[in-house]
Amino acid sequence: MNNHAWLLLGLFMTVLLLLVRPLGIYISRVMMMERRQTLVSGFEDAVFRVCGVQRDEDMGWLKYALAVLLFNALGLLALYALQRLQLWLPLNPQEMANVSADSSFNTAVSFVTNTNWQGYGGESTMGYLVQMLGLTVQNFLSAATGIVVVTAFIRGFARHSAAGIGNAWADLFRATTWILLPLSLVFALFLASQGVIQNFAAYQDVTTLQVTNYETPRLGTDGQALKDENGNPVTEPASTPIQTLAMGPVASQEAIKMLGTNGGGFFNANSAHPFENPTPLTNFVQMLSIFLIPGALCIAFGCIVGDERQGWTLFAAMALLFVTFAIAAIGFEQQGNPLLAKVGDADTVSMTTTALTDGNMEGKETRFGIADSALFAAITTAASCGAVNAMHDSFTPLGGAVPLVLMQLGEVVFGGVGSGLYGMLIFAVLAVFIAGLMIGRTPEYLGKKIEAHEMKMTSIAILATPLLVLVGTAIAVMTEAGRTGIANPGAHGFSEILYALSSAANNNGSAFAGLSANTPFYNGLLAVAMWFGRFGVIIPVLAMAGSLAGKKRIFVTAGTLPTHGPLFVTLLIGVVLLVGLLNYVPALALGPMVEHLVLWSAH
């Protein structure tokens, strides 16, 4: 870590700290809006009347869960249909073809579950209508789903002897309209002012200074690339004086992509593309916007349960875990790749003379360098965002292991919008349960007794994703269809598959992108992992919300284990790490750890 990296990390955490409290208070007010005769509630009344929503209805957990599932299923259908039909729909100036069935299904599941894993390349696959009416909409609605589920869960703690956990329709409308939309609007305009494009023009041809000469695959009469007798593609020389610049309504999608911890890029290169993330300043603001809502939700949680310290405790646990992993990622990437220093004659490649850009620059942009790229990687995987401004596949073995482990911890280090907090609350429940066992008292959290039903739901929610990741990885490495997708040889190839399943099941969406995942096998396998990784947690969380809301509140006594303060922060971090590491250490040993040992012993 050099001075620049320390300064950057310090500044990032400081600005984040300043922003989360005001936004957290605002979110708690929006989501807890009681009936008031204001302009806002008058507007809401009109909307709800048109939509057939009974705003005063208090739903039981089952009905609430059904409403959320139904709403998401509609999103799945609409997004699938838009991709399958895009050639015949308007706003497709490049005449992008209809997307294949398996890819459309994968992408629809991916964006509905807030994963935003992308098997396709954005600018070469999706027309503008799919990008805005399909993908942008799900960027909003999947984030709103996260907010409403965590709101219902928090109500479970805040209410007592109650039958319901809120109104799913009113919650979905409020999260989208009063939280996500205004923030996105401001952020999109900031991005547009910095150079992020926003238009509906056809792709722009420009005449470059120098003609580009290159090799292009020779096609046979059947349109397929020809191969020589060794199976290598046959190429022929070509040249072009033209560069075609992809265009589109990028800024509006980019804003919610970061704020909603979605992470699906308009372009294939995601936030590394200069049209998505043109300057180090936009990069810093993008990093902040990933953590903004997940961080603020911790504070909103504290406000709603009536004890702000509870929120800050979760925030502190997340922040400590995050800073540790971020320092590790930056450090490993700054070490660079020792193999490149001895390519050719001695001292051919400078690893030290360019003080600021030395290190592992493969797959990184010059304007971001090592620190701003590695920090982005830690943020995007600590939160379940998955946007990337550097190619994680080209990270050093341990530098790449940091994003991998952050996802495997269950996306609770800030995590996704809403999902990060309900994930961390599940771990908090597990922590008080373990602590209760140790001191021989009935575990309780925020005045609610934690009993058998809650522990069953906690177990399902915690075990669902590791099961999907490890079984999915095993299936992929044991089948021919899974192994053919691998791009890099050796242990790194295994890491590519492990990363894909970890990313999908934990709804992150970033990739070791060398893996050729746009095949029926991976599109299917990863869609299953994404769907059950999302709703396999949401349903037990809502079930728990229902049972908690119905419980009586027990009052704090001298024997109550306090769930705020440094002791509980330590306990919580311990539980998160223990569960994460116990599940994944064997798999990590086969991937990044082996690769690290080989890399440095080869050196």
Added chain:
Amino acid sequence: MKNLLRPAISLFVLLSIVTGVFYPLLVTGVARLAFPAAASGSLIVMDGKPIGSELIGQNFTEPKYFWGRPSATAPQPYNAAASSGSNLGPLNPALAAAVKTRIEALRAADPGNPRPVPIDLVTASASGLDPHISPAAADYQAERVARSRQIDPQAVRQLIAQHSEGPDLGVFGEPRVHVLRLNLALDAIKR
């Protein structure tokens, strides 16, 4: 179920129109009014013809131009309609081979230069469209460019300085040199 269907469908349609139509159109409208150049791609226009974007790098291989970061886009480098990185892992022999080829190309174009090659000049960028190189990478190429253009190396270094920028606001990102702007400035020198 029936009493869930109506609110689900009507709310989904309503929110889709608000977030998927009104919102992008509003951003487009305001951006077009307030930041017209940025919204349409920060194009560089010469003699009425667009010759590139301020933000997107171009491919340079001639000795008289400064070269940018290697680009892994297909089929041609710096393909701005299909951005991509190489995704080569650190131990992949293809990575070392690609770096070796790039070092040899740099050495062949500038045989007298004994200095070590800056790492960003031989490793592919993340987007394949990186418009910048590090100041060290520009300095490394200054003599070669001056020689092939038969101009004073000091004049070339001055141009590098003019097209360099420091970290944003002094803290964010890295110092960098804008390759396309620098090459345009070189072409503009009267010979």
